[in-house]
Amino acid sequence: LIAGSTALTLTAGLAAAQTVGFSQIGSESGWRAAETTVTRQQAEERGIDLKFSDAQQKQENQIAALRSFIAQGVDAILVAPVVATGWDAVLEEAKEAEIPVVLLDRMVDSDKELYLTAVGSDLVEEGRVAGRWLVDEVAGAECRVVELQGTTGSSPAIDRKKGFEEGIAGADNIEIVRSQTGDFTRARGKEVMESFLQAENGGKDICALYAHNDDMAVGAIQAIKEAGLKPGTDIKVVSIDAVPDIFLAMAAGEANATVELTPNMAGPAFDALAAYWKDGTMPEKFIQTESKLYTQADDPQAVYEQRKDLGY
Ligand code: GZL
Numbered sequence: 001l002i003a004g005s006t007a008l009t010l011t012a013g014l015a016a017a018q019t020v021g022f023s024q025i026g027s028e029s030g031w032r033a034a035e036t037t038v039t040r041q042q043a044e045e046r047g048i049d050l051k052f053s054d055a056q057q058k059q060e061n062q063i064a065a066l067r068s069f070i071a072q073g074v075d076a077i078l079v080a081p082v083v084a085t086g087w088d089a090v091l092e093e094a095k096e097a098e099i100p101v102v103l104l105d106r107m108v109d110s111d112k113e114l115y116l117t118a119v120g121s122d123l124v125e126e127g128r129v130a131g132r133w134l135v136d137e138v139a140g141a142e143c144r145v146v147e148l149q150g151t152t153g154s155s156p157a158i159d160r161k162k163g164f165e166e167g168i169a170g171a172d173n174i175e176i177v178r179s180q181t182g183d184f185t186r187a188r189g190k191e192v193m194e195s196f197l198q199a200e201n202g203g204k205d206i207c208a209l210y211a212h213n214d215d216m217a218v219g220a221i222q223a224i225k226e227a228g229l230k231p232g233t234d235i236k237v238v239s240i241d242a243v244p245d246i247f248l249a250m251a252a253g254e255a256n257a258t259v260e261l262t263p264n265m266a267g268p269a270f271d272a273l274a275a276y277w278k279d280g281t282m283p284e285k286f287i288q289t290e291s292k293l294y295t296q297a298d299d300p301q302a303v304y305e306q307r308k309d310l311g312y
Pocket of ligand 1: 156
């Protein structure tokens, strides 16, 4: 009976355009906006009918969206889970309904059997790359670092913090003296950086900022300038995402390094779903995207020109 129903589902699935529900976190950063743009483009190119839901960064809105997609009987669900915990029940319901779920760019703590696959970067490695860059950059000099963390409880915030600490582990000259969430947004990144500057002798005691994404770094750069200091020289700035505006900052000498995160998570996700819909092919549980370090040596103005129209 199972084989029959699966075959029936597969056949039925192939008949019409596939319908995919996408529960997106929100639009908290330029990177997130680009991921949405690319996902819509990928769906369009593949003839997929995409049902889009913006959760305004609230998990309860994502869970409600998933339940709605299940009720609609979509052929698959994409979800970028805002935080790592609290997904078991709704993922069980999707499994019960035989609707494959693909995680985008963030992970969940739930059992791997509850989702088809996950597409994302090695978030710990991104933090290591940022940490190693700072070790090389300060070359043994004493360096007090402040850290802007991503959304509390999200896998990027947890993993990027862990990775950076691993990256600087061998360098006793580098110390993280303050660390707080800026929720991946420019506004909060600026506000928290203002508090760091006040607490650290007007910023004179801060050698570097590590921000879990470029948007918080861009907000922090504004705060550093308003405090009368030079971002990129008085305070080194290293972050993650490689959004266009961080390359503008680098070209102006106001930021130093970023680790690229591709916004194209949907391409690999839709590829895996196409194979699954076609003949039940089970993908790897984790499809990893590449990360690349960019610094001021990489012609940031040219990189900005290449990226500025990609939907960020
Ligand atoms: C990381 C992703 C993060 C981006 C931020 O995979 O979840 O969320 O780095 C975004 O810009 O808010």
